[in-house]
Amino acid sequence: MASGTPVEDAIRQKITTALKPTTLEIYNDSHLHAHHKPMQGVTSRETHFRLVITSEAFQSKMQPARHRLVYSLLKDELAQEGGIHALQLRTMTPEEEAKRRTQETGTD
Amino acid sequence: MLSRTVFSRAVRQTAFSAIRPAATPVAPSPFLLSLAAQRRLISDAVRQAIDKAVASAPVVLFMKGTPETPQCGFSRASIQVLGLQGVNPEKFAAYNVLEDQELRHGIKEYSDWPTIPQLYVDKEFVGGCDIIISMHQNGELAKLLEEKGVLVKEGEQAEGETKE
Numbered sequence: 001m002a003s004g005t006p007v008e009d010a011i012r013q014k015i016t017t018a019l020k021p022t023t024l025e026i027y028n029d030s031h032l033h034a035h036h037k038p039m040q041g042v043t044s045r046e047t048h049f050r051l052v053i054t055s056e057a058f059q060s061k062m063q064p065a066r067h068r069l070v071y072s073l074l075k076d077e078l079a080q081e082g083g084i085h086a087l088q089l090r091t092m093t094p095e096e097e098a099k100r101r102t103q104e105t106g107t108d
Numbered sequence: 109m110l111s112r113t114v115f116s117r118a119v120r121q122t123a124f125s126a127i128r129p130a131a132t133p134v135a136p137s138p139f140l141l142s143l144a145a146q147r148r149l150i151s152d153a154v155r156q157a158i159d160k161a162v163a164s165a166p167v168v169l170f171m172k173g174t175p176e177t178p179q180c181g182f183s184r185a186s187i188q189v190l191g192l193q194g195v196n197p198e199k200f201a202a203y204n205v206l207e208d209q210e211l212r213h214g215i216k217e218y219s220d221w222p223t224i225p226q227l228y229v230d231k232e233f234v235g236g237c238d239i240i241i242s243m244h245q246n247g248e249l250a251k252l253l254e255e256k257g258v259l260v261k262e263g264e265q266a267e268g269e270t271k272e
Contacts, residue, residue: 037179063239064221071222078222086182087223089238 007046007077007084014073015053022094023054033086042082050088054097066091154214161211165201166258168228170215175202182237186225189244199258230256 003009008026015024027050033039039047051070058066067089077084092100150158162168167190173179175187190200205212205224212224219226219233227234229252234240243249253259 063242064233064235067235067239068220075222090242 005046007044008049010077011049011051011074015051015070018073019053019055019057019069021053021055023052023092023097025052027051029086029088038085042085044082047082047085049084049086050090052090052092054092054094056094058091058093063091150210150214150217154210155218158211158214158218161201161203162228162231165199166230166256167195167200167253169200169202169225170205170211170228171202171225172204172206174204179206180224182223183225186227186237186240189240189249190227193244193249193253194259195253196258196260229253229258 005028008028011026012024015021028046029048029050030045033048034045053070057069061069070089070091071078071087074084074087078087161170169175169183169186169190171178171180171183171186173183178184178187187202203211205215215224215226216222221233221236223236225237225240227236227240234252235243240249243252
């Protein structure tokens with residue numbers, strides 16, 4: 001049976017294989033943007049994604065390099081007509097994620 | 109070594125170096141040619157136009173819509189951050205990619221970045237919306253803009269009224 005979320009599946013599969021993430025959260029925000037103008041005529045319900053990725057692969061890479069790495073993995077999905085229109089990224093190393101955790105618990 | 113001189117000269121001539129590996133002296137295979145066609149490599153004219161745009165101000169944002177009326181939430185957020193940071197309007201230029209299809213496609217390849225908005229400071233690519241916002245939150249953006257001297261100076265708005 002065909003998956004109802006082919007784009008999300010592709011994102012998960014490609015990122016998991018290439019980056020071996022310790023955290024991978026995929027949020028499909030497409031419904032929030034379904035009415036805006038560029039989405040007219042687009043039938044896909046998988047156009048806007050927000051990803052949180054924690055991976056060792058980001059070690060010693062600046063943010064632009066990390067984002068480029070993710071973009072390159074999803075090159076086909078981004079280039080496709082009616083494919084991914086917007087992709088928000090938060091990219092962390094395991095250390096950065098741990099730090100963020102302690103900061104967050106520290107504030108409340 | 110001949111190949112080396114040729115290569116380094118070629119690199120100097122292009123505005124953007126170190127993106128692509130040196131071309132091999134053999135003729136490109138049909139496969140590579142078709143690949144190039146598929147990727148719609150941008151023309152020299154477009155590249156030069158983007159070079160100019162990037163150099164037209166210390167802070168340059170390629171966005172959808174205009175600063176006054178952004179046409180996309182990510183472009184709006186980026187403009188708001190630059191405003192909050194206090195970027196001097198005289199040192200800022202925005203380009204609306206929706207007005208120019210060549211720019212819209214060209215900037216993606218130029219920056220090797222598939223989405224818009226894109227921020228350049230001092231001709232260097234900084235990042236897209238997520239990077240702008242995270243640098244805004246962690247203080248890196250303020251530091252960068254301060255170092256580049258592109259912020260409105262304190263007291264400048266109250267022109268002529270401040271005396272030491």
